[in-house]
Amino acid sequence: MKNAWSASAKAKALLVLLGVVWGLNWPAVKVSLGAVSPWTLRTVGLGVAAATLFALALAGGRGWRALHIPAGRDRLHVLLTALLNIAAFNILLTFAQLGAATSRVAIITYSMPLWATLMACVVLRERLDAMRCAGLALGAAGLAVLIAPLAAGGLPSGIQYALAAALTWAAGTVYMKWARIAAPPLAIAAWQLLIGALAALAGLLWFEGMPHPGPLRAAVLCALGYHIFFGMALGYILWFRIIAQLPAGTAALGTLLVPVVGVAAAVLLLGEHPSHADMLGFAFIFGAALCVLLPGRRPASLLPEA
Template sequence: MTTAATAPHAGRARILLLLLGVVWGLNWPAVKVALSGVSPWGLRSIGLGAAACTVFALGLARRRKLAVRAGRDRLHIAVAGVLNIAAFNILLTFAQLGAATSRVAIITYSMPLWATLLARFALGERLDRVRVAGLLLGACGLALLLAPLAGGGLPRGILLALGAAFTWAAGTIYTKWARISAEPLAVAAWQLLIGALVALTGLLSFEGMPHWPNWHAVHNAVLVALAYHIVFGMALGYILWFNIISSLPAGVAALGTLLVPVVGVAGAVLLLGERPGLSDLGGFALIFCAALCVLLPRNMGARRDAP
């Protein structure tokens, strides 16, 4: 229950959650535009690097303990960073090169469904009726969205989007299983740094030493999109997120992020001129409802199961 003392903070956090939904939602079309002038490896190196620096600076400003003890915690943070940040963001970037942004956004937010399945097998979490209904809705939504595309084999971008959703889910479940004892802000900062280092390694391996681009030759739309991705999508986005989770229960915060794909799809339609078909919109509606089911507080499902 929210006390009178904490109610103003919770109310402010809900406003920030709406703002975050818009900021992260518009980041989807921004990334698509930026990729027309910046390489995927370069984009992720810059964006994740900026996010890591921002979260480290936030931790120092709040006088949080950012050091992580040697041993198991460092290993778990490294594995979670590769899954949660590096693999997720890199797969997602290449997915947007091979598929419509609206479809990639819809498929990516099937993540709660994969996390629910992985939690059942890896953590032994019980599936109540609400979550079973969510899984069925999600399966139907994915089938409706993917069926028209499967005639000649699923496009590479769609497969990469599915991979991104799965690695995000795997990283989330791994983090929960590992029970890392470090400060949450420190865990996030180090994971972002690991993601940036993996992206930089990919940049150096596949593209060689980066050279200073001729910014005069880059289209203005690309520059605006890149600036939005770095300043708003990554830096401001993570500042908002950590302010939100410090004031709201994790379940409420997770439910609030469902606004992100809504804004992302709308942004792809309005800013990129994409026109999702009926199967896309139907799949989106089912996956959205499915995610809502599996993110609902667990005691709600228990009450519905009660005789």
């Protein structure tokens, strides 16, 4: 009993650490984008994350069997969910941070559990209980508070990209739940990240050609290094250690620390000043996500970092 409690306590401590690591990744991405294109950033970041998960799977002693995805429909489902959950989500998110304040992008992006709940109701015929209905109402209020002041002059591109990112993540999550892929979560995530990296590389070569990086400022190098080795590689190592030891509901609920740290870091490190409307919208959306991710619900197995 004592050992089980100790393992759970360690996993919860790692969950707090993950919230900090992924939360700080938001300003790291913003600083990196000051000198590195979105396509390059995602190609490198997703590529390193994929390599990390492949190494973890191979180090488990089962060799390539640990990464096996059954042929046929399961491989097609992995491809499609990767394009939605990983490629589209991450690429849209980088463009969102180019066009809007990091704090506001983080707040809007974390409306994704609400969209997933709504889509699951329509596509999977999941029932909405009182708690989920309250969550949807709070989420709608939060988005209205954030978007209404901007709507008169047309929504900035960054806000549109953030909303699109939240919707693609939700669509991919519901699709993956419907598909029920018969493979270990680590194998699914490793292949998804590799597909995401290849999609970003294709975008890089199509829109920009071969990159020719020039000299980078020390601040950009530090931010880029943090994003690649901490936000992506370490983040996914921590995540898979956590979900192996904690219930999915507890793990998903713990990731709500990410936008809190992300918004605070944007204020402290980037000098952003969220408006009263931003903070009110954040409170609504945070409360809404809390409603739909409470233990006993069935949240997605993978929530994004930035």
